[in-house]
Amino acid sequence: MxxxxxxxxYKKYVDATSLHKKITEVExxxxxxxxxxxxxxxxxxxxxxxxxxxxxxxxxxIHVEDNDWMSLHFGMTGGxxxxxxxxxxxxxxxxxxxxxxxxxxxFTCPRKFGRIGMTERPEQxxxxxxxxxxxxxxDKDRFVEIFKEKRxxxxxxxxxxxTICGIGNIYSDEILFQANMHPESQVQNLSESELxxxxxVMQEVLSTCIDKGAxxxxxPDNYIIPNREEGSSCPKCDGTIAKIxxxxxxTYYCAxxxxx
DNA sequence: TGGGTTGTTCGTAC
DNA sequence: CGTACGAACAACCC
Numbered sequence: 157m158x159x160x161x162x163x164x165x166y167k168k169y170v171d172a173t174s175l176h177k178k179i180t181e182v183e184x185x186x187x188x189x190x191x192x193x194x195x196x197x198x199x200x201x202x203x204x205x206x207x208x209x210x211x212x213x214x215x216x217x218i219h220v221e222d223n224d225w226m227s228l229h230f231g232m233t234g235g236x237x238x239x240x241x242x243x244x245x246x247x248x249x250x251x252x253x254x255x256x257x258x259x260x261x262x263f264t265c266p267r268k269f270g271r272i273g274m275t276e277r278p279e280q281x282x283x284x285x286x287x288x289x290x291x292x293x294x295d296k297d298r299f300v301e302i303f304k305e306k307r308x309x310x311x312x313x314x315x316x317x318x319t320i321c322g323i324g325n326i327y328s329d330e331i332l333f334q335a336n337m338h339p340e341s342q343v344q345n346l347s348e349s350e351l352x353x354x355x356x357v358m359q360e361v362l363s364t365c366i367d368k369g370a371x372x373x374x375x376p377d378n379y380i381i382p383n384r385e386e387g388s389s390c391p392k393c394d395g396t397i398a399k400i401x402x403x404x405x406x407t408y409y410c411a412x413x414x415x416x
Numbered sequence: 417t418g419g420g421t422t423g424t425t426c427g428t429a430c
Numbered sequence: 431c432g433t434a435c436g437a438a439c440a441a442c443c444c
Contacts, residue, residue: 231440232440233440233441233442248441266440266441266442267439267440267441267442268439268440268441269439269440269441306432307432307433308432308433308434309433309434312433312434403434403435404434404435404436404437
């Protein structure tokens, strides 16, 4: 379920399992490559090690020793699995790397919206993808500056990857729920102090969710994510969760404590 | 069975 | 140029 917190957890996972081991084989499953051929990717990786990784928004970049960075985008259903035994091999593999210790790293993606590429360096990638500052790394002043210039609906702005990157449908709902703000509020109507509050809540939600390993079941009791269902009772007040469409996406909020 | 789904991108309209 | 909307992508899940 890949938005910023999930990718942050994938980064930790890659760092803990897959760095500094020689890659001995690369296998391709479902076609997820863009701007790189199988041959290029294969030649870039075999005989090399991963040295470090970086997260930019919902993208994970992994540096190949003496070479470029592999870029992973997880779409709606992408995931990673590090495994050794055949019976642990996951389904829906898009890319499979074998290491010299007998383990494998699989990039899985049942719905095939994931993308794998290569890029020279992270900053280049950010420019090419037209990504705004990362939601977790941006500082408060810059956030306020950017949002003061924005128009349109608050939820759309939070989800717009070129405004800030990393937040998608699920976490924008959570941030607005915790900030007591309506998803359809117009950004230009927010005061500077409201933008500062929004920033603080955004940091709090993202870091909490990363701390919890992006496991919904571990999230605080007053989060909407585990209660993201029309008609369920609000975990923060005595309201009821409503469902609307914003930016074409299903949006859940509490009309009692999230006012426009 | 059909509708819904955590993401991105495109065309179109304003 | 920035924003809004719908459709498309693919396949699983209930």
